[in-house]
Amino acid sequence: xxxxxCYLLLACCLTMCWNVVAAQKKAGPYVLVIHGGAGxxxxxxxxxxxxxxxxxxxxxxxEKGYGVLKNGGSSLDAVEATVRVLEDDSLFNAGKGAVFTxxxxxxxxxxxxxGKTRAAGAVAGVTVIKNPISAARAVMEKSxxxxxxxxxxxxxxxxxxxxxxxxxxxxxxxxxxxxxxxLKEDSLASARSxxxxxxxxxxxxxxxxxxxxxxxxxxxxxxxLAAATSTGGMTNKKYGRVGDSPVIGAGTYANNNTVAVSCxxxxxxxxxxxxxxxLSALMEYKGLSVQDAGKTVIKKVGxxxxxxxxxxxxxxxxxxxxxxxxxxxRGTVTKDGKMEVLIYK
Amino acid sequence: xxxxxCYLLLACCLTMCWNVVAAQKKAGPYVLVIHGGAGxxxxxxxxxxxxxxxxxxxxxxxEKGYGVLKNGGSSLDAVEATVRVLEDDSLFNAGKGAVFTxxxxxxxxxxxxxGKTRAAGAVAGVTVIKNPISAARAVMEKSxxxxxxxxxxxxxxxxxxxxxxxxxxxxxxxxxxxxxxxLKEDSLASARSxxxxxxxxxxxxxxxxxxxxxxxxxxxxxxxLAAATSTGGMTNKKYGRVGDSPVIGAGTYANNNTVAVSCxxxxxxxxxxxxxxxLSALMEYKGLSVQDAGKTVIKKVGxxxxxxxxxxxxxxxxxxxxxxxxxxxRGTVTKDGKMEVLIYK
Numbered sequence: 001x002x003x004x005x006c007y008l009l010l011a012c013c014l015t016m017c018w019n020v021v022a023a024q025k026k027a028g029p030y031v032l033v034i035h036g037g038a039g040x041x042x043x044x045x046x047x048x049x050x051x052x053x054x055x056x057x058x059x060x061x062x063e064k065g066y067g068v069l070k071n072g073g074s075s076l077d078a079v080e081a082t083v084r085v086l087e088d089d090s091l092f093n094a095g096k097g098a099v100f101t102x103x104x105x106x107x108x109x110x111x112x113x114x115g116k117t118r119a120a121g122a123v124a125g126v127t128v129i130k131n132p133i134s135a136a137r138a139v140m141e142k143s144x145x146x147x148x149x150x151x152x153x154x155x156x157x158x159x160x161x162x163x164x165x166x167x168x169x170x171x172x173x174x175x176x177x178x179x180x181x182x183l184k185e186d187s188l189a190s191a192r193s194x195x196x197x198x199x200x201x202x203x204x205x206x207x208x209x210x211x212x213x214x215x216x217x218x219x220x221x222x223x224x225l226a227a228a229t230s231t232g233g234m235t236n237k238k239y240g241r242v243g244d245s246p247v248i249g250a251g252t253y254a255n256n257n258t259v260a261v262s263c264x265x266x267x268x269x270x271x272x273x274x275x276x277x278x279l280s281a282l283m284e285y286k287g288l289s290v291q292d293a294g295k296t297v298i299k300k301v302g303x304x305x306x307x308x309x310x311x312x313x314x315x316x317x318x319x320x321x322x323x324x325x326x327x328x329x330r331g332t333v334t335k336d337g338k339m340e341v342l343i344y345k
Numbered sequence: 346x347x348x349x350x351c352y353l354l355l356a357c358c359l360t361m362c363w364n365v366v367a368a369q370k371k372a373g374p375y376v377l378v379i380h381g382g383a384g385x386x387x388x389x390x391x392x393x394x395x396x397x398x399x400x401x402x403x404x405x406x407x408e409k410g411y412g413v414l415k416n417g418g419s420s421l422d423a424v425e426a427t428v429r430v431l432e433d434d435s436l437f438n439a440g441k442g443a444v445f446t447x448x449x450x451x452x453x454x455x456x457x458x459x460g461k462t463r464a465a466g467a468v469a470g471v472t473v474i475k476n477p478i479s480a481a482r483a484v485m486e487k488s489x490x491x492x493x494x495x496x497x498x499x500x501x502x503x504x505x506x507x508x509x510x511x512x513x514x515x516x517x518x519x520x521x522x523x524x525x526x527x528l529k530e531d532s533l534a535s536a537r538s539x540x541x542x543x544x545x546x547x548x549x550x551x552x553x554x555x556x557x558x559x560x561x562x563x564x565x566x567x568x569x570l571a572a573a574t575s576t577g578g579m580t581n582k583k584y585g586r587v588g589d590s591p592v593i594g595a596g597t598y599a600n601n602n603t604v605a606v607s608c609x610x611x612x613x614x615x616x617x618x619x620x621x622x623x624l625s626a627l628m629e630y631k632g633l634s635v636q637d638a639g640k641t642v643i644k645k646v647g648x649x650x651x652x653x654x655x656x657x658x659x660x661x662x663x664x665x666x667x668x669x670x671x672x673x674x675r676g677t678v679t680k681d682g683k684m685e686v687l688i689y690k
Contacts, residue, residue: 152585240497249619285630
């Protein structure tokens with residue numbers, strides 16, 4: 001009897017050890033890539049203090065998301081947590097610090113996608129949800145829908161228990177000044193042409209009005225990919241304009257079989273080129289690497305006259321961060337745990 | 346001098362004849378394909394009068410668009426004109442006759458895309474624009490943007506000179522009754538579960554609440570493709586829900602190098618599968634025919650649990666109209682000018 005018990009104990013121990021080894025073997029590499037927007041970001045225009053501030057913010061976001069992954073959390077939790085840090089940081093054009101519309105409001109868009117299930121959620125034109133990325137996740141997980149817009153999306157976020165703030169929360173002095181500058185350039189341009197009164201083409205006078213979106217893509221220990229993007233859109237935007245960020249397939253896409261993608265740039269060109277899904281399709285249908293697929297889609301955007309960048313992470317942890325602008329705020333934590341933040345070309 | 350004049354006249358005549366022949370040679374086949382929504386459309390549930398009414402409406406729309414193509418008009422003009430006929434017809438869930446939201450409003454979405462330039466325009470959540478498809482076209486042609494939502498989109502449409510109507514214009518008794526039925530089923534479901542108060546998943550109780558979108562794809566004599574889609578969304582929709590119709594790449598896509606596509610069905614699955622662009626990518630990257638690519642993408646939607654259909658037309662005038670529902674209102678005018686309208690499998 002005693003001997004039988006010993007054998008049983010031994011068997012149990014062996015099984016446990018085996019399971020632990022198996023679990024360690026199963027846990028794959030975990031990787032996080034983020035961006036804080038692309039644009040005309042030149043070293044000569046940046047003070048050392050400002051550069052340090054951006055780098056510190058990017059690191060803070062990376063540490064948050066990487067902590068989630070390290071502790072065995074999901075890529076979905078990691079990208080949401082990372083983007084929330086960037087939304088709460090007034091340096092970036094998402095959440096607090098979002099740019100102003102023509103009417104002096106902050107209207108934000110966000111999207112999230114789960115590579116495992118290809119479930120997705122997005123909100124557009126929201127003005128009182130503190131963290132739009134969490135609203136996008138609530139749409140994905142707590143509704144049958146993928147996309148909600150305007151006051152309806154805000155009502156849903158309230159009912160889902162998300163933090164609601166006064167619109168003044170998002171206001172920063174520097175973004176307000178950017179709007180005043182854009183409005184001034186706008187009225188000068190209107191004086192030169194009667195395009196607006198006709199109405200003709202809406203002018204994008206300051207090309208850099210349209211940048212500053214934030215995003216994250218992650219691969220977790222379980223091999224699941226996720227992508228998240230959040231933005232305030234473009235300074236001085238009118239008429240309820242929505243860019244690519246909340247458009248699944250354009251600014252945001254994730255699929256465990258291929259890649260997770262988050263884009264930043266001149267949104268109209270990203271929508272017309274269905275950039276995020278095109279990158280995935282080039283990998284799936286043409287066998288391109290994530291780097292070659294990334295280069296190809298950014299070239300397509302450029303050939304059409306658009307600019308911007310993107311971050312992409314494939315199922316094996318390979319990453320790409322192509323852009324055709326002067327710079328892109330970006331950061332990575334690679335498979336070996338090495339953290340890096342970059343700004344310029 | 347007289348003889349010289351005769352030679353000149355002869356040369357002119359020959360040049361003219363040559364030009365006419367060249368133009369005739371250059372003018373390619375022109376084709377139009379339309380849909381009026383997919384769903385549980387069964388012959389046993391349809392009165393002969395109702396069936397006749399649907400067929401007559403589809404024919405009217407086809408004649409309108411085909412007339413444009415025949416007279417040398419652009420595919421863009423043809424799809425817009427065709428969709429306007431379907432929007433003005435109260436039988437279809439777009440424009441007049443759009444379904445009601447949970448709050449008893451008609452909130453419409455539409456998108457259009459030019460295959461030649463890959464320019465695109467879309468509006469979502471609009472309530473006072475008589476023809477949302479024309480608003481989508483105005484966004485494409487009269488702004489720098491691709492997507493506008495809500496009151497901003499309406500302001501733009503007004504400034505662009507489009508016809509604005511009182512929201513009551515869109516109301517039809519049968520759609521109102523559908524909402525009352527859905528609301529009753531909703532409250533019965535709420536009594537059974539507390540899903541709504543938590544809030545949990547939004548229930549799609551009546552699966553057929555989500556169908557009835559209209560769309561058109563066309564190839565003109567110049568070889569240019571275009572696609573247009575317009576919808577009232579789903580009966581009893583809440584929280585500013587937006588489906589696939591106004592999402593470029595999901596419900597609407599056109600590219601002269603490949604195909605023009607307009608989708609109808611359970612929008613969430615079409616967004617998550619980026620259906621319209623996936624069809625194009627399968628043709629471009631994998632060399633699939635429009636029929637095989639169409640079948641493939643509808644199978645993907647079905648495998649995920651979604652249903653619906655689509656119309657697709659390639660650059661050579663080959664078409665596909667796959668669907669995995671009981672029926673889809675659809676019609677074609679083929680290269681030889683033959684008109685056909687179909688409803689069931």
